[in-house]
Amino acid sequence: MENLSVIILFLFVLFTLLGTGVWVGLALMGVAWVGMELFTTRPVGDVMLTTIWSASSSWTLTALPMFIWMGEILYRTRLSEDMFKGLSPWMAPLPGGLVHTNIVGCTVFAAVSGSSAATLTTVGKMSIPELRKRKYPERMIIGTLAGAATLGLMIPPSLTLIVYGVTINESITKLFFAGILPGLVLAAMFMGYVAIYSRLGKDWSPNPEPKLSFADKIRNSRFLAPVITLILVVIGSMYLGYATATEAAAFGVIGSLLLALGQGSLSWKTFAESLMGATRTSAMIALILAGAAFLSLSMGFTGLPRGLANLIAAWDLSRFELLMVLLVFYVILGCFLDGISSVVLTMAVVEPMIRDAGIDLIWFGIFIVVVVEMAQITPPIGFNLFVLQGMTDHEMSYIARAAIPMFLIMVLMVFVLILFPDLATWLPDNLRAGPGQ
Amino acid sequence: MALLRGLRSGLDLLYLIAGVLAAMCLVAILGLIVVQMLARWTGEVFPGAPDYAGYAMAAASFLAFANALNRGSHIRVSILLNAVPDGLRRWIEVWCFGIGTAVMWYFVWYAYRFVYWSWKFNDISQGQDRTPLWIPQSAMLLGAVILAIALTDHLIHVIFKGDHRITRDLADQSHGE
Amino acid sequence: ETWDMPLAYSGSNFHSVTAAEFGNCVTTGTGGEIEIVTHPSGSLFKGADIKRAVQTGQAPIGERLLSGHQNENALFGFDSVPFLATSFDDADKLWKAAKEPLSALLAEQNLTLLYSVPWPPQGLYFKNEVNAVADMKGIKFRSYNNATSRLAELTGMLPVTIEAAEISQAFATGVADSMISSGSTGYDRKVWESLNYFYEVDAWLPRNYVFVNSDVWSGVSDQNKNVIQACAGLAEYAGNWRSKEYTGFTLQGLRDGGMTVGPASDQLVGELKEIGVTMTSEWLEAAGDQGKAIVDAFKAD
Numbered sequence: 001m002e003n004l005s006v007i008i009l010f011l012f013v014l015f016t017l018l019g020t021g022v023w024v025g026l027a028l029m030g031v032a033w034v035g036m037e038l039f040t041t042r043p044v045g046d047v048m049l050t051t052i053w054s055a056s057s058s059w060t061l062t063a064l065p066m067f068i069w070m071g072e073i074l075y076r077t078r079l080s081e082d083m084f085k086g087l088s089p090w091m092a093p094l095p096g097g098l099v100h101t102n103i104v105g106c107t108v109f110a111a112v113s114g115s116s117a118a119t120l121t122t123v124g125k126m127s128i129p130e131l132r133k134r135k136y137p138e139r140m141i142i143g144t145l146a147g148a149a150t151l152g153l154m155i156p157p158s159l160t161l162i163v164y165g166v167t168i169n170e171s172i173t174k175l176f177f178a179g180i181l182p183g184l185v186l187a188a189m190f191m192g193y194v195a196i197y198s199r200l201g202k203d204w205s206p207n208p209e210p211k212l213s214f215a216d217k218i219r220n221s222r223f224l225a226p227v228i229t230l231i232l233v234v235i236g237s238m239y240l241g242y243a244t245a246t247e248a249a250a251f252g253v254i255g256s257l258l259l260a261l262g263q264g265s266l267s268w269k270t271f272a273e274s275l276m277g278a279t280r281t282s283a284m285i286a287l288i289l290a291g292a293a294f295l296s297l298s299m300g301f302t303g304l305p306r307g308l309a310n311l312i313a314a315w316d317l318s319r320f321e322l323l324m325v326l327l328v329f330y331v332i333l334g335c336f337l338d339g340i341s342s343v344v345l346t347m348a349v350v351e352p353m354i355r356d357a358g359i360d361l362i363w364f365g366i367f368i369v370v371v372v373e374m375a376q377i378t379p380p381i382g383f384n385l386f387v388l389q390g391m392t393d394h395e396m397s398y399i400a401r402a403a404i405p406m407f408l409i410m411v412l413m414v415f416v417l418i419l420f421p422d423l424a425t426w427l428p429d430n431l432r433a434g435p436g437q
Numbered sequence: 438m439a440l441l442r443g444l445r446s447g448l449d450l451l452y453l454i455a456g457v458l459a460a461m462c463l464v465a466i467l468g469l470i471v472v473q474m475l476a477r478w479t480g481e482v483f484p485g486a487p488d489y490a491g492y493a494m495a496a497a498s499f500l501a502f503a504n505a506l507n508r509g510s511h512i513r514v515s516i517l518l519n520a521v522p523d524g525l526r527r528w529i530e531v532w533c534f535g536i537g538t539a540v541m542w543y544f545v546w547y548a549y550r551f552v553y554w555s556w557k558f559n560d561i562s563q564g565q566d567r568t569p570l571w572i573p574q575s576a577m578l579l580g581a582v583i584l585a586i587a588l589t590d591h592l593i594h595v596i597f598k599g600d601h602r603i604t605r606d607l608a609d610q611s612h613g614e
Numbered sequence: 615e616t617w618d619m620p621l622a623y624s625g626s627n628f629h630s631v632t633a634a635e636f637g638n639c640v641t642t643g644t645g646g647e648i649e650i651v652t653h654p655s656g657s658l659f660k661g662a663d664i665k666r667a668v669q670t671g672q673a674p675i676g677e678r679l680l681s682g683h684q685n686e687n688a689l690f691g692f693d694s695v696p697f698l699a700t701s702f703d704d705a706d707k708l709w710k711a712a713k714e715p716l717s718a719l720l721a722e723q724n725l726t727l728l729y730s731v732p733w734p735p736q737g738l739y740f741k742n743e744v745n746a747v748a749d750m751k752g753i754k755f756r757s758y759n760n761a762t763s764r765l766a767e768l769t770g771m772l773p774v775t776i777e778a779a780e781i782s783q784a785f786a787t788g789v790a791d792s793m794i795s796s797g798s799t800g801y802d803r804k805v806w807e808s809l810n811y812f813y814e815v816d817a818w819l820p821r822n823y824v825f826v827n828s829d830v831w832s833g834v835s836d837q838n839k840n841v842i843q844a845c846a847g848l849a850e851y852a853g854n855w856r857s858k859e860y861t862g863f864t865l866q867g868l869r870d871g872g873m874t875v876g877p878a879s880d881q882l883v884g885e886l887k888e889i890g891v892t893m894t895s896e897w898l899e900a901a902g903d904q905g906k907a908i909v910d911a912f913k914a915d
């Protein structure tokens with residue numbers, strides 16, 4: 001009963017602060033402060049500083065700004081345009097045509113960028129104008145982009161997986177390897193949906209593509225070379241023992257700078273803009289992480305996580321039921337919070353439940369990523385919706401509706417993961433010689 | 438009026454300088470990681486590199502907070518703000534900036550105590566860097582002060598001019614997730 | 615009254631289990647007047663923050679590997695001088711010699727020491743067989759503090775800094791080829807996938823310490839103080855026992871994983887002892903008279 005009042009209080013303060021538009025990080029600090037003042041006798045301000053300093057000065061976090069910076073460089077130089085040129089000849093003959101460039105482009109870019117919005121802006125900037133020109137249904141262009149960009153979180157490198165790995169103290173490399181197969185399966189499911197829609201959709205009437213000879217296709221593929229080189233450098237540096245998972249991010253930054261330099265698209269202006277953009281974006285995340293660290297400490301002091309865990313444990317759920325409860329829980333949470341904060345906020349509660357239920361924590365990392373991916377495209381707060389709104393000037397409700405099929409495919413993906421857990425665990429378990437340990 | 442204008446441009450310069458310093462911290466992180474790798478490949482030792490990178494991370498975050506606020510990078514839920522008429526929105530903005538300002542000045546006061554006690558206790562890093570912790574912690578304090586000033590700045594602006602001074606750049610904000 | 619007790623290690627770790635039992639003992643023994651709630655896995659405060667948190671009253675009680683604070687005062691590192699005390703019995707003797715000065719040092723910092731439990735002894739992990747210090751030359755050795763860096767230097771190895779979270783990956787990819795740690799670290803991180811030899815050189819037995827904020831402590835009734843101290847005595851005994859059990863368990867785990875586990879060659883042991891003498895004298899320089907008193911008392915009988 002006491003728990004209930006604590007929950008109600010936390011939720012009330014949280015919704016009041018968040019709902020009225022207080023910045024997420026500061027709102028979390030406010031909630032944490034209220035919780036501690038009311039339920040503990042500890043010196044709240046001192047506790048806040050200890051926690052926030054410790055969370056903010058963590059060495060493991062440094063991979064975050066590096067990957068963001070890399071995405072900024074790629075987005076601001078010509079590297080992303082080239083990718084469309086290289087991909088489109090291969091996509092044109094498939095059922096669904098060039099809409100697949102959205103998905104394949106996102107999948108490829110996901111392998112170099114750790115974030116979904118960086119993937120979205122980079123791929124969207126190049127594909128939206130081209131696809132509109134060819135009269136593909138607008139709703140398909142927007143929807144697939146919103147959905148496929150979330151692959152940036154699952155296909156390594158991934159900021160969400162880094163934060164998850166740091167939170168539960170699991171090998172980040174292992175998590176990265178776990179994300180590869182599910183990421184490809186999810187991409188295939190998106191592509192399958194596009195193919196089906198192209199046969200059944202009433203508004204499907206794109207302009208036909210000119211037929212290219214195989215030699216021309218190969219010739220156009222040279223445009224893909226820079227991005228593929230970058231991927232090989234980042235992943236290779238980890239594989240060959242030159243860099244740890246954190247250090248590989250630095251390879252990404254230097255690699256993309258060198259590529260842009262080689263292409264002649266790196267100017268002082270793009271360099272400075274990319275750097276300042278990365279600085280602000282990582283500051284944004286850092287503020288949320290700081291607030292979330294204080295909030296989870298405050299919740300720890302109130303004993304709420306333990307109480308909730310006990311409550312759910314008392315329900316005596318089977319493994320499957322527990323996962324279903326968590327799926328619903330995270331989908332609801334994902335409506336209001338971004339992925340990273342929902343991971344950080346909940347892992348203190350969820351980790352022991354997962355361990356108790358005997359669920360593999362690497363597998364669960366991928367489960368979390370899928371539900372966090374859904375959060376990117378669910379209103380009212382969905383990062384990809386915000387970004388697409390800025391890029392296309394569509395109403396957010398329109399974008400959210402366009403993304404519903406992608407959301408359902410991700411729900412389906414959760415069941416695929418539950419049915420075939422090896423998708424996530426096989427690769428990290430069997431890469432004995434690889435960096436997955 | 439000249440005084441106000443001077444204050445205005447002084448503050449804007451402050452936010453900008455802090456942002457640039459933060460960016461330089463990111464470059465420093467990159468440099469530290471690279472030097473650490475180079476050291477390892479050549480059989481040299483660079484003790485404390487991860488600790489320095491951590492301090493640079495904290496400095497980069499805190500020094501950039503105000504700049505990120507002014508550019509609309511910090512996320513907030515704007516449904517309510519977009520739904521209400523202008524007159525009401527002004528008061529909701531006053532509430533938001535009021536809460537933000539209060540939280541940050543509270544933070545600043547305790548951050549000051551935190552750094553003061555680190556200095557007084559002569560708190561030394563537990564890593565191989567052996568840094569007196571008040572030094573990197575001061576960067577956090579400085580960034581927090583600047584963010585608190587920026588929030589106060591916006592709050593006063595909302596109260597007297599009716600709107601804050603945040604210019605939102607969606608493409609810019611979008612890269613985080 | 616509830617005492618939140620931050621712990622750095624996961625709930626299943628034997629230190630955390632011991633602390634949880636200590637908490638139950640206190641809760642029961644004081645008839646619920648003091649209820650100790652443990653928070654494992656660094657879920658309240660991270661390991662590095664626990665001492666200061668308890669010192670400043672942010673948490674009333676906590677557990678910490680005090681040798682982590684050697685930079686602050688060399689005395690905190692008395693339990694981690696390589697090859698000074700190389701068995702559970704020696705470590706116990708060393709602890710008896712150090713208990714008083716350490717308690718005094720903690721008291722100056724507003725902390726009251728309750729009990730202390732050793733980790734399993736530290737051994738050397740290698741990829742290839744090593745029979746003498748000469749074989750160690752040029753091997754990439756994972757160091758994590760000044761003492762382990764110095765150890766690498768004295769044995770001709772190349773120290774590389776790898777954070778704990780990245781240990782397994784670093785070995786798998788050859789970023790490092792050896793380390794010094796307890797059998798449990800290697801067991802937890804499954805290092806047999808990349809390393810092949812574990813030498814039980816029992817270099818030192820680092821200890822965890824449970825301490826309470828002195829202001830909080832002075833507010834406790836004499837009767838409850840007695841209960842808490844009795845529980846602390848029990849916990850120290852049980853923790854010691856668990857540590858020994860766990861040593862055997864993890865070494866068997868390493869064997870089952872395919873590693874060659876055993877004592878080092880006589881030559882290697884002899885050479886390491888010499889290095890130990892050097893490092894002990896270096897530590898004594900840093901730790902001054904108090905350090906000397908501890909080592910003298912340890913060596914006395």
Ligand code: NA
Nearest residue numbers: 110152155157
């Ligand atoms: Na990615």
Ligand code: NA
Nearest residue numbers: 334375378381
């Ligand atoms: Na959402």
